[in-house]
Amino acid sequence: xxxxxxxxxxxxxxxxxxxxxxxxxxxxxxxxxxxxxxxxxxxxxxxxxxxxxxxxxxxxxxxxxxxxxxxxxxxxxxxxxxxxxxxxxxxxxxxxxxxxxxxxxxxxxxxxxxxxxxxxxxxxxxxxxxxxxxxxxxxxxxxxxxxxxxxxxxxxxxxxxxxxxxxxxxxxxxxxxxxxxxxxxxxxxxxxxxxx
Amino acid sequence: xxxxxxxxxxxxxxxxxxxxxxxxxxxxxxxxxxxxxxxxxxxxxxxxxxxxxxxxxxxxxxxxxxxxxxxxxxxxxxxxxxxxxxxxxxxxxxxxxxxxxxxxxxxxxxxxxxxxxxxxxxxxxxxxxxxxxxxxxxxxxxxxxxxxxxxxxxxxxxxxxxxxxxxxxxxxxxxxxxxxxxxxxxxxxxxxxxxx
DNA sequence: ACCCTTTATGTAAATATTGACATATGGTAC
DNA sequence: GTACCATATGTCAATATTTACATAAAGGGT
Numbered sequence: 001x002x003x004x005x006x007x008x009x010x011x012x013x014x015x016x017x018x019x020x021x022x023x024x025x026x027x028x029x030x031x032x033x034x035x036x037x038x039x040x041x042x043x044x045x046x047x048x049x050x051x052x053x054x055x056x057x058x059x060x061x062x063x064x065x066x067x068x069x070x071x072x073x074x075x076x077x078x079x080x081x082x083x084x085x086x087x088x089x090x091x092x093x094x095x096x097x098x099x100x101x102x103x104x105x106x107x108x109x110x111x112x113x114x115x116x117x118x119x120x121x122x123x124x125x126x127x128x129x130x131x132x133x134x135x136x137x138x139x140x141x142x143x144x145x146x147x148x149x150x151x152x153x154x155x156x157x158x159x160x161x162x163x164x165x166x167x168x169x170x171x172x173x174x175x176x177x178x179x180x181x182x183x184x185x186x187x188x189x190x191x192x193x194x195x196x
Numbered sequence: 197x198x199x200x201x202x203x204x205x206x207x208x209x210x211x212x213x214x215x216x217x218x219x220x221x222x223x224x225x226x227x228x229x230x231x232x233x234x235x236x237x238x239x240x241x242x243x244x245x246x247x248x249x250x251x252x253x254x255x256x257x258x259x260x261x262x263x264x265x266x267x268x269x270x271x272x273x274x275x276x277x278x279x280x281x282x283x284x285x286x287x288x289x290x291x292x293x294x295x296x297x298x299x300x301x302x303x304x305x306x307x308x309x310x311x312x313x314x315x316x317x318x319x320x321x322x323x324x325x326x327x328x329x330x331x332x333x334x335x336x337x338x339x340x341x342x343x344x345x346x347x348x349x350x351x352x353x354x355x356x357x358x359x360x361x362x363x364x365x366x367x368x369x370x371x372x373x374x375x376x377x378x379x380x381x382x383x384x385x386x387x388x389x390x391x392x
Numbered sequence: 393a394c395c396c397t398t399t400a401t402g403t404a405a406a407t408a409t410t411g412a413c414a415t416a417t418g419g420t421a422c
Numbered sequence: 423g424t425a426c427c428a429t430a431t432g433t434c435a436a437t438a439t440t441t442a443c444a445t446a447a448a449g450g451g452t
Contacts, residue, residue: 002438003292010299020400033294040439042402065400065447077302084299085307087314088292096199096284098229098357103206103280105350106273111281112344118283148308148376154301157375161294161368168364172357179353180344198408216430236409238432261417261430 001051001079004044007034009080012054012072014151019045019068029155032162045070053079101176113180120173127166133159197247197275200240203230205276208250208268210347215241215264225351228358241266249275297372309376316369323362330355 011017011025022045023038025031036044048054053076056068072080097119104112137145137156145156178185207213207221218241219234221227232240244250249272252264268276293315300308333341333352341352374381 003290003295004438006299007295010295013299013302018400019402023400030295030298031288033289033291033298035288035290037440038401039403039441061399061447063448064398067400080299081302081304084296084303085311087311088296091290091292092227092231093229093361094199094231094287095229095357096287098354099199099203099206099226100280100284101353101357102226102229102350103202103209103276104353105345105347106209106277107280108277109344115281115283146375146378148305148378149301151301153375154298157297157300157372158294160371161291161297164364164368165289165361168360172360175356176353179342179349182342182344200408214430215432219430233410234431235411235433257417257429259418260428263430 001053001083002044003034004036004040005048005053006080006083007036008041008044008048009053009072009076012070013077013080016069016071018059018070022070033158048076052076097173104176104180109180113177116173116177116180120170120177123166123170123173127163127170130159130163130166134163197249197279198240199230200232200236201244201249202276202279203232204237204240204244205249205268205272208266209273209276212265212267214255214266218266229354244272248272293369300372300376305376309373312369312373312376316366316373319362319366319369323359323366326355326359326362330359 007026007030008022011022011030017025019038019042022041023036026035026037026041045054045056049056049070052073054070054072056070058066059069060066100115134156137152137159141152141156144150144152147153175185203222203226204218207218207226213221215234215238218237219232222231222233222237241250241252245252245266248269250266250268252266254262255265256262296311330352333348333355337348337352340346340348343349371381
């Protein structure tokens with residue numbers, strides 16, 4: 001089974017979805033840490049069905065084209081449960097902006113600073129979006145977020161990852177841009193620490 | 197040109213290297229944010245040479261097999277400079293552990309907690325390694341790290357990214373593990389903030 | 393009528409990436 | 423001797439992933 005397969009099972013363990021629905025989920029929420037196009041999803045669904053992990057029923061619609069709604073089977077749920085606790089196969093990080101930073105000493109300073117300011121903004125925007133989601137979740141779901149058996153806890157956990165990631169990334173971008181412009185890099189928000 | 201091509205040019209802009217050297221760099225330092233196997237590197241070098249970005253000379257060795265040492269050409273350097281200031285094509289993040297977190301509500305709690313504790317450790321170890329490098333760089337290179345034209349600044353910048361990334365990742369793992377065990381998650385080191 | 397958009401499902405070609413296979417030199421360990 | 427390791431360079435097959443091509447129903451706008 002591929003990781004994409006488990007990503008799909010993870011979504012289907014919460015609700016029944018069509019290939020089209022899955023594609024939208026992969027472009028949105030879940031797409032923040034795993035994503036795929038429909039051209040990958042449809043064949044993967046066929047494989048999952050072939051492997052006995054999911055089934056589908058055709059739902060006829062009048063105002064739209066008919067669709068196939070997929071449902072996870074007990075076998076799929078078992079496989080998913082097993083997979084979750086296995087150590088992840090460490091995929092290498094491939095971060096193009098960091099790679100660019102590695103060669104930034106060659107570049108035009110003004111343009112380079114602009115690039116990192118732009119990226120800082122992108123990550124801050126993403127962070128704001130996440131923070132809104134977080135506020136909504138904490139408001140709406142409250143105490144359930146502390147129950148490790150609740151899917152909402154799991155959603156919240158991934159969101160926390162997104163928040164930390166974007167925050168750190170935005171801060172780094174700012175530090176790089178400041179450094180290129182030879183400003184005193186703005187202090188990272190940290191615990192009180194003696195300054196040298 | 198592929199991103200891998202620019203990764204190779206980024207290394208060759210600092211020093212002349214053989215395919216074997218490049219492979220080791222891609223497994224080490226640079227591999228922290230971009231990596232490739234030798235089976236990708238050798239063909240890519242051929243393409244780079246074909247495109248007029250690099251050249252090579254054969255260096256005959258007595259105690260080892262002969263090697264091809266590659267050198268970046270002016271054309272390659274120009275291409276690299278141009279590429280650095282272009283906005284990165286946003287590659288989707290694919291983080292398997294975060295994906296697992298998304299389905300963690302289904303898993304055995306004890307095993308899940310163990311998984312996240314293990315991953316926390318992995319990221320802390322990587323962080324320690326980075327911090328050692330950082331101390332070495334700051335010690336050895338000192339003031340040069342503030343010169344945006346110096347390759348050492350660029351290396352330092354990518355290292356800072358690595359440090360931030362691993363720190364955040366380890367903290368998140370700890371938070372997840374604590375939450376699964378229904379402990380009060382350990383406080384993230386943040387600026388003084390009113391507790392509700 | 394014709395075009396565009398959303399929903400809906402697929403396939404095909406091209407590229408990127410991994411993992412395995414293959415070969416060769418010279419040194420060291422047993 | 424022979425087995426193994428680091429150095430050194432390559433190819434090939436299998437996957438994974440992206441981009442483009444393809445079709446179709448229903449609704450809205452012009």
